[in-house]
Amino acid sequence: MVTATVRDKAFVVVYERLFDCYGPQYWWPAQTTFEMMIGAILTQNTAWINVERTLTNLKRLGLLNAQAILQCPERTLTEALRPSRFFNVKARRLHCFCRWFLAAGGLSNLQEISTTVLREKLLDIKGIGPETADDMLLYAFGRPVFVIDAYTRRLFSRLGLIHGAEPYDQLRERFELAMQGQAPLYNEYHALIVRHGKEVCQRKARCTGCVLSGICSFASQTLPSS
DNA sequence: TACCAGGAGAAAA
């Protein structure tokens, strides 16, 4: 059981400051729902710029649908996936996902499933872990699920609001409890965290001299020892 | 040359 704390109110302040600074981000950057879902797999441990190169390759080859990916020769698919690293692994993961997607009857059937059940189904697919599943739930299905990624852990641990090594679901629940929001809010928040991480704090030990600098001192007084 | 960047599964301890 996770309860909201005074410290968690800082999560709201962080959101407000980021939104004031950067404005709406209009995420996820994809033209179709299916493209969003495979983008979530391709971005595993990979910068988005490299995922964009891969998506361009897939688009050029007409491989932005499940049937086409499954019918594509292995070598063609792995070559298309090369820019997003771990192309052999990701080719297998895309195959697993596409087989599941078709067996489930496609998007319209999946949209009828409750968030909890859909999350379990996604996590049962080989190659899809909590972050990838939540990316899909939030951005492809519009479900109110907060995505905890490397940018989120890095930013909030540097702010002193989390330790950084907490289990994925524990952090997710804390964010959801603190924000009490719906999918559009979580969507915007995650996009803002990524935007900020890329632009300002990627290589800094602490968030100093940026829009979030004042939050460090507030947080340092309230974070409990582990 | 070394390091880092939006994970996840398998193997080893």
Added chain:
DNA sequence: TTTTCTCATGGT
């Protein structure tokens, strides 16, 4: 159960 290893591109 937890930790470590594997996968293996491209920019700085």
